[in-house]
Each structure stands twice: as structure tokens, then as C-alpha cells.
Amino acid sequence: MVKIILDTDFLLSAIKFKVDIFSELKRICDFPYNLWILDKTLDELEGKKEGKLVKNLIKDKVKVKETNKNKSVDDLLMGLEEKFVLATQDKELKKRAKKKNLKLITIRQKKYLKID
Secondary structure (H helix, E strand, C coil): CEEEEECHHHHHHHHHCCCCHHHHHHHHCCCCEEEEEEHHHHHHHHCCCCHHHHHHHHCCCCEEECCCCCCCHHHHHHHCCCCCEEECCCHHHHHHHHHCCCEEEEEECCCEEEEC
């Protein structure tokens, strides 16, 4: 079972562009997977305009990974030891993930997901 970790920016962009991430993930993933977010991602969503909407969207569909909250979400993600697929729109985080040889899922053309 592959872990797909959803980043804050990815979730907010999916709401903004009205991308159904769940049906898109089924379409592009030809492997079994679980969806995860970091507990700190939930904290980041607190102050965002679409934060409540995102929380309702992912409720019961996404597992929460407990972390040491004294680092940024990006640092926590890059510090994880296990292999996972990262879903993000963040340019800097994409660069860091590529250096770590992580697979990436991104929103393309504001309407569909792509896995690299």
C-alpha cells in the first residue's frame, strides 16, 4: 500500500480550481494507496479562507500523521523516513522532493492530476 501525502497548497489549489482529487487519484493511480496529511497541515488550514471546506472534503477519507510540530510542514515532509508519493503545487517543495527521488502528484491545466 502506497502512502500519498497531500500538502496544504495542493488541497487549497484543488478547491480553487474545482478539481475532484479523489476521482482523479483513482484515474491516475494503478496501485493501491492510502491518503495522508500531516497534523501540521490541519493547523495551516485553520487560517485559510477555504480551510473549513478542505477539512470537510477530506474528513473520513484521509488519515492524519502525527508529527513533531516544531518544524515547518515542508521540513517535516522532507524529514520522513518512509517512502511516499507527495501531492503538492509548491515549487520549492517539488525541488526538494525531486532531490529525494520522491514521486510527485500535481494539478495540471487547472483540471486534472498528473503523477511524475
